[in-house]
Amino acid sequence: MQECGSALLRALQNESMIPLDLLAREAVQNSLDAASKPAGSEVSVDVTIRPHATDVVANLFESGIDKEVLFRLFPEGGSLIEIRDKGTEGLTGPIRLGDVSRGTPRGNLLKLVYEVGRTRSDETAGGSWGLGKTCYFRVGVGLVIYYSRILLNNCFEERLVACLVENESDENRLQRDSATGIAWWGGEMGVPITDSAKIAALLRSIDVQPYVGEDTGTAIVIPFLRADLIPRTEEAASEEPDDIARREPMPWWYKDYASYMRVALQRWFCSRIDNSQFRGGPALVVSVNGQRMQTERMQPVFQVLQSLYNRLDPQAFLCGEDYLDKCGVGATDVLNASVDLSKVFRRGTSAGRITAVRLTAEQLKMLPPENMPDPYRCIFGPQERVMRDRPLVAFMRAPGMVIRWDNSTDPKGWGGRELLPDGHGFLVGLFVPKKDHELNDNVRERLRNLDQTLEAYLRSCERADHHQWVDHTGLTIVSRIRSKAGNAIDKFNAPVAARPQGIALRTARNIADKLLPAGFGHDGRVPPVPPDRPDGGYSPKHRSGGKQSFPELAVTNVLHGEGEIRISWRLHWGKGQAYRQILLGVDSESGVISYEKWTKEGLGQFPFMIERAAITDELAPQGLDVLEMNSMVLMVKPWRPDMDGATVNGELTIRMSGRLDGNLRPVLHTAALQEMEKPV
Amino acid sequence: MKRSPIPPHPVLNMTLIEQVEFDPVVTFASYRADPGARGKWGEQYTLGHDSDWDPDRDELKVLCNIDGIRNVGLLFGPNGVAPRSATLLLALEWCSSDSGWRILGEPALLRMPEQSAIPVPTQLLLTLPANTLRGTGSLSLQLLLGDAGAPKSDEKGLARIPGFRFGMLGSDTHLVIDGDGSLFPVVVESFGVDEPLWRFTQDWSDPSEDEFSTVWLSLSLNESHPDFPLLRERGVERWTPLFCQVMASWLATFLMELKAEPGVEFDAIALGRPAGAVRGSIVDAAASMVKRGNLDCSSHGELINSIQIWIDATAREMK
Numbered sequence A: 001m002q003e004c005g006s007a008l009l010r011a012l013q014n015e016s017m018i019p020l021d022l023l024a025r026e027a028v029q030n031s032l033d034a035a036s037k038p039a040g041s042e043v044s045v046d047v048t049i050r051p052h053a054t055d056v057v058a059n060l061f062e063s064g065i066d067k068e069v070l071f072r073l074f075p076e077g078g079s080l081i082e083i084r085d086k087g088t089e090g091l092t093g094p095i096r097l098g099d100v101s102r103g104t105p106r107g108n109l110l111k112l113v114y115e116v117g118r119t120r121s122d123e124t125a126g127g128s129w130g131l132g133k134t135c136y137f138r139v140g141v142g143l144v145i146y147y148s149r150i151l152l153n154n155c156f157e158e159r160l161v162a163c164l165v166e167n168e169s170d171e172n173r174l175q176r177d178s179a180t181g182i183a184w185w186g187g188e189m190g191v192p193i194t195d196s197a198k199i200a201a202l203l204r205s206i207d208v209q210p211y212v213g214e215d216t217g218t219a220i221v222i223p224f225l226r227a228d229l230i231p232r233t234e235e236a237a238s239e240e241p242d243d244i245a246r247r248e249p250m251p252w253w254y255k256d257y258a259s260y261m262r263v264a265l266q267r268w269f270c271s272r273i274d275n276s277q278f279r280g281g282p283a284l285v286v287s288v289n290g291q292r293m294q295t296e297r298m299q300p301v302f303q304v305l306q307s308l309y310n311r312l313d314p315q316a317f318l319c320g321e322d323y324l325d326k327c328g329v330g331a332t333d334v335l336n337a338s339v340d341l342s343k344v345f346r347r348g349t350s351a352g353r354i355t356a357v358r359l360t361a362e363q364l365k366m367l368p369p370e371n372m373p374d375p376y377r378c379i380f381g382p383q384e385r386v387m388r389d390r391p392l393v394a395f396m397r398a399p400g401m402v403i404r405w406d407n408s409t410d411p412k413g414w415g416g417r418e419l420l421p422d423g424h425g426f427l428v429g430l431f432v433p434k435k436d437h438e439l440n441d442n443v444r445e446r447l448r449n450l451d452q453t454l455e456a457y458l459r460s461c462e463r464a465d466h467h468q469w470v471d472h473t474g475l476t477i478v479s480r481i482r483s484k485a486g487n488a489i490d491k492f493n494a495p496v497a498a499r500p501q502g503i504a505l506r507t508a509r510n511i512a513d514k515l516l517p518a519g520f521g522h523d524g525r526v527p528p529v530p531p532d533r534p535d536g537g538y539s540p541k542h543r544s545g546g547k548q549s550f551p552e553l554a555v556t557n558v559l560h561g562e563g564e565i566r567i568s569w570r571l572h573w574g575k576g577q578a579y580r581q582i583l584l585g586v587d588s589e590s591g592v593i594s595y596e597k598w599t600k601e602g603l604g605q606f607p608f609m610i611e612r613a614a615i616t617d618e619l620a621p622q623g624l625d626v627l628e629m630n631s632m633v634l635m636v637k638p639w640r641p642d643m644d645g646a647t648v649n650g651e652l653t654i655r656m657s658g659r660l661d662g663n664l665r666p667v668l669h670t671a672a673l674q675e676m677e678k679p680v
Numbered sequence B: 001m002k003r004s005p006i007p008p009h010p011v012l013n014m015t016l017i018e019q020v021e022f023d024p025v026v027t028f029a030s031y032r033a034d035p036g037a038r039g040k041w042g043e044q045y046t047l048g049h050d051s052d053w054d055p056d057r058d059e060l061k062v063l064c065n066i067d068g069i070r071n072v073g074l075l076f077g078p079n080g081v082a083p084r085s086a087t088l089l090l091a092l093e094w095c096s097s098d099s100g101w102r103i104l105g106e107p108a109l110l111r112m113p114e115q116s117a118i119p120v121p122t123q124l125l126l127t128l129p130a131n132t133l134r135g136t137g138s139l140s141l142q143l144l145l146g147d148a149g150a151p152k153s154d155e156k157g158l159a160r161i162p163g164f165r166f167g168m169l170g171s172d173t174h175l176v177i178d179g180d181g182s183l184f185p186v187v188v189e190s191f192g193v194d195e196p197l198w199r200f201t202q203d204w205s206d207p208s209e210d211e212f213s214t215v216w217l218s219l220s221l222n223e224s225h226p227d228f229p230l231l232r233e234r235g236v237e238r239w240t241p242l243f244c245q246v247m248a249s250w251l252a253t254f255l256m257e258l259k260a261e262p263g264v265e266f267d268a269i270a271l272g273r274p275a276g277a278v279r280g281s282i283v284d285a286a287a288s289m290v291k292r293g294n295l296d297c298s299s300h301g302e303l304i305n306s307i308q309i310w311i312d313a314t315a316r317e318m319k
Helices: A006-009 A019-033 A054-058 A068-073 A109-116 A132-138 A196-205 A257-269 A300-311 A375-380 A440-446 A455-458 A477-494 A507-514 A595-600 B014-019 B242-262 B266-270 B282-292 B301-317
Strands: A043-052 A076-085 A143-152 A155-165 A182-185 A218-222 A284-289 A335-339 A349-359 A392-395 A402-406 A426-433 A553-560 A566-572 A580-588 A590-595 A610-616 A625-629 A633-636 A647-656 A666-672 B004-007 B024-029 B044-046 B058-069 B087-096 B101-104 B110-111 B120-128 B136-147 B165-176 B186-189 B198-202 B217-222
Touching: A019 A043, A019 A076, A019 A132, A019 A257, A019 A284, A054 A068, A054 A076, A109 A143, A109 A155, A109 B087, A143 A392, A155 A196, A155 A257, A155 A595, A155 B186, A257 A284, A257 A402, A257 A426, A300 A335, A300 A349, A300 A375, A300 A426, A349 A477, A392 A477, A402 A580, A402 B004, A426 A455, A426 B004, A440 A455, A440 B242, A455 A477, A507 B024, A507 B186, A553 A666, A553 B004, A566 A580, A566 A666, A580 A595, A580 A610, A580 A647, A580 B004, A590 A633, A610 A625, A633 A647, B014 B165, B058 B087, B101 B120, B101 B136, B101 B282, B110 B120, B198 B242, B217 B242, B242 B266, B242 B282, B242 B301, B266 B282
Parallel strands: A043 A284, A392 A426, B044 B165, B186 B217
Antiparallel strands: A043 A076, A076 A218, A143 A155, A143 A218, A155 A182, A335 A349, A349 A426, A392 A402, A553 A566, A566 A647, A580 A590, A580 A633, A580 A666, A610 A647, A625 A633, A666 B004, B024 B058, B058 B120, B087 B101, B087 B110, B087 B136, B136 B165, B198 B217
């Protein structure tokens, strides 16, 4: 069933990522995948890193381990990491493979502890390959202790088991009974211990707290951590004499594992940590050595990413000030665009949304007195020769783990092809796919899977370390998402970007004139065709013929006097017997500003008022009270049983405020008064 | 809702606009390249005809010469728009919501002529900087109040505040910067003397969607190559035999690359139909050229033959 230890230790496919980053990603992702169902309000992950004596751990094992090797390798003890989750279902399921029957789920215990190299099939899982957990064995000597409490048939059960995966050909290997380099310790035949009293004693010896009350979850304890889980300064710098890492001090989080873990967790899970607005599942509560991580204490770039995530769904984005608000970034300064692909989905074209924002060093608190490290250092550390003039674009699936922070120079990359203007700040972006979007039959057929969503496809495109999306052979879904996201970032980054210097416009125009019809470009030689009128015509401004249902007002003459305007008007009654209003407002580019709006917005005294008004039609009944007025409105009443199609002529005088600056224009418009509004 | 804005002071009305006669001669210029404008004042101008002018790189100067404005005197006095003692300003205005911009050029001053029968000559200039023009917009001659002077008792309703707009003299003119004009994706670069004369470059992700533009593919001409000058005849936009061969080879390469592209329905392209491709896309362009050139895509050999026939015939038409 199992491969050998050396093969498993090589299987992770990622030699470039810092081991503590790999560990943070894998452990937290496993916890999120095991979140209690139905989902609670939060999943907590507490990371503790502390020293331990060698004999404390060695004494856990009665036999089967070469204690002499342990004492030789760790004469003064070692360090252990305990990653403990809560609000998760724990290591559930059968405790031995023999208990698995057809159709019953294998459960978390077998999958995590005993099937170290087996891949997973759960679509909602953050992981996919099952090989990621091999990173647990790579950060120490290969020993991992699993402790879990689960709810089984309304009773709590505890489980504890240890597993070792080591290079079976290593001279310093810890166990020699197995030729594979893989072994388990627990009860009989390596199954987990379930006796709570025995478990309590073992936990006490390594200072791990038992789960109590209603709590369920899993604690993973990895003793004898290697000393090289984060790079030292000299490793971080390259051979280049001008390497920036040689000039700049190491970031503070490189001083110890706990500090590094704090930043690593932010780097990969910032959209979910302490975020009650997270949409893909329960919020993630994280602590390192007892110190709870809060959004406002995260590095600025990670707070920015969380804000971008929350703003992707404006309906879900609740009120409350986020980091971008505090920076003075307005809603219109944030890119939020759909990434559309044709012929991929059953319905619609949107593969997800790309969002981005430009920020200055000041907005990222890089200036005194805060002196926060720049985003590139927070993400890539000092060990990478970083392209600092490229956008930083993260992409993730529904569980909210950043798959990758991309700043590549690939012209079809996530950040597009444009460089950031020199010294003009930073651009941070995020792509989140539309997870439930179903792929069309053609794509499913190619995948030989009839139950594929975009989320499932992207998950299947991840390698064991979940650090990249790579399309299946013959498909271009990821590459098209990437290049279209990059295009959107380009347009946002440089909205008026010049065409490439080398373009030979005259030649380009003349060849196109000979070989192509219009429509293959946006050159100004041919006027654009309005989208709704393919014939290029313009819609008539006025309807002709037939009686209008609604009233219309025409100004037939204007006489200007000092501070006043005398207006002759004609009211086309339209249909119906409702009173007609003629309303006075102020003209503006965005429409009429009414008296009520003017007053409500505190614009001061309304600049116009109706002073006099009269109906001039000789046929109108002069004696009756047909016209009512106040300083803002004329009210014309119907005076015969059928007013349909009638015209009413009249005059009015508008008085202009003495302090009028000359550029405000009064505006008249008419409306039928609703029955309910008629004055009594 | 129809609304009737009413100017607070008299402005230009149809009667005045018809009586104040003038015949503007409008020309477009730019420092580096002639903008290649075609059209008519009062209607529409398009730009870029047989030209290297590039709105991203080149400014646009709009010059308006008016030999004489007749009946200027009608603008003044109680039946006009400004007091007799006023100074009016006449300026070219560019207004474009696509460019997010409205700007007035340097104004000419108009005063009440002593002899109203004498036309008033005027020259106006409006310079629109490079990389500011987008989409479409309108050019117009705007009349504004410079100074009200000393209004008489019969001029009380007339505007007095400097800058008051009386409106547009004549009709406005539509100017097209970005339209639907096609551009062939050709670029000139310097690869080096020993490098090829031309290259086919492609970087498309989905040719059914990606625009037929230099963003995704190009015919890159190497200006460092010794034969580069042979690609065009000096001073004449005519295809030389060498250029015809380059074009034919490029088109054959382009169509063969599309044929090899996964997901592209080349059979539809070969029939001259874009098969659901986005308008203006690479596939749409390929299908369009196959149809226009009557290209035979049945084999590589037939394709290159038919392309050469088409290109040669096109080049002959230009002579």
